[in-house]
Amino acid sequence: MQPDKLTAASRIVRAIVILFVLAAAGILLASFAGSPQQRIRLFARSLNLTSPAFIAAGHALRHPEFLHPAVDLCFSPLLGNPPPDPHALLFEPRAPLVSEGLR
Amino acid sequence: MKHPIISPLWIWAARDLMRHPYEALLLVLSLTSLIAIMGAALLLVEAVSHEATDLLKAGPSLVVRRISGGGWVPLPKRESLQLAKSVPGVVHARTRLWGTVLGPEGPVTLFGVDQLEGDLLLAHQLSRRPAAGEAVIGHGVLSQLNQTVITLTGQETLNFKIIQILEPHTSVATHDIVLLDATDAGKLLGVPDGFASDLAIEVFHEEEEQAIVPDLAAAFPWPVRITTRREAIGSYSAGWARLGGMTGFILLPALTALALIVAGTIRDRLGRRYEVGLLKALGWTSTDLIRLQMYRAILLAMAAAACGMLSACLLVFWPGSPWAGFFLSGWQTHPAALHINASGAFWVLVQISAIIILPFLTATLWPALKGVAADPQDLLQGHER
Helix, strand or coil: CCCCHHHHHHHHHHHHHHHHHHHHHHHHHHHHHCCCHHHHHHHHHHHCCCCCCCCCCCCCCCCHHHCCCCCCHHHCCCCCCCCCCHHHHCCCCCCCCCCCCCC | CCCCCCCHHHHHHHHHHHCCHHHHHHHHHHHHHHHHHHHHHHHHHHHHHHHHHHHHHHCCCEEEEEEECCEECCEEHHHHHHHHHCCCCEEEEEEECEEEEEECCEEEEEEEECHHHHHHHHCCCCCCCCCCCEEEECCCCCCCCCCCEEEEECCCEEEEEEEEECCHHHHHHHCCEEEEEHHHHHHHHCCCCCEECEEEEEECCCCHHHHCHHHHHHHCCCCEEEEEHHHHHHHHHHHHHHHHCHHHHHHHHHHHHHHHHHHHHHHHHHCCHHHHHHHHHCCCCHHHHHHHHHHHHHHHHHHHHHHHHHHHHHHHHCCCECHHHHHHCCCCCCCCCECCCCCCHHHHHHHHHHHHHHHHHHHHHHHHHHHHHCCHHHHHHHHHC
């Protein structure tokens, strides 16, 4: 026998309420459950880690201390390359080999 | 139909939804997708930044690297330690021997474990300190974790016997890390005995980090680069904030879709004025009619919020989910499997759900109020015309 439409509607309401309560409770529990922070911190302290392993090894974001301070920031892989300064590309004019007075 | 807990009007609202089941299902799916996408994007950036800051706070206050014109150069261990400890304010100083070398499946971060570090770790994580020719590897170094030997290429190419694979839930710190005996690590990195990669320094108070930098730099007879913990956190946060800027591209179409849903809901509700007129003619009060409309919308919103919040949470916090590392962090080999702390997730998701659900509920309430204010005869005749 097919269930009455209102019985089905009642089941839908109950299902939605239960789903909502379970989802909210689950997320709330997960929020307070914590994570293996203690063990991760222990590694960070033991090895003196200065970056987490979210980014691949060798990437500038993983090891920012690799960036040499003497290197101009325009060469940093973290920034775009600005156009070169045309004055820096020109040679200084040489002094005349024979001065006017000696000529 | 009587129900001990649920008001009959809720059941009527659900019955009303069943009259157009596919439409209701599509609406729930649309709202779920919006909540899941927006929630996952915002949760990920928030959670990763939080986790990274937490980890960096457990690390050293300052890192001192010796530099030359060509880059960084190893520093002598004993002399550096003596010089660093001579600076007032330095509580603790340790040398680090580390660098990046080529593993079998991409670059890895190599650490040389000396006796002191080995003892600290031994008690908690490692079965034993790696001896010469042995390696402890992170969970993401190899795709086939049943291998017993790993080949690393630095200054030389050497094979090591794997004695332990670190637990995956410590991946945030150890995903691509290889721990070797300090002598082996020195050989691979080209660092001679008695030298180290850099110096990790602890100061007593966080505020001292920046203040001590000039004294520390002056204490060494060679040029050094000093990175403070605050700079490291800033650099990392800025990087992730830039990656998080990508979420803006996700939110724009999501908000457009939300506007479309709101407009569609208003149009749909206004198009059903005949039903409102009919119910009013049958004796339903204005309050009952508004409640029916709102209950109908709330049922859809509750289903969408539950599914959307769960999806967002599972996408970001499911232990070991690699998608974020693959898409956002530029991993070309095995992306870091995230095992992130979910604290604070609940309120972020509640806010996201509210941002999506409230406009939808408002879009339902407004036509409902407009409908109940009209004369039933007008509503019925309006339909007939």
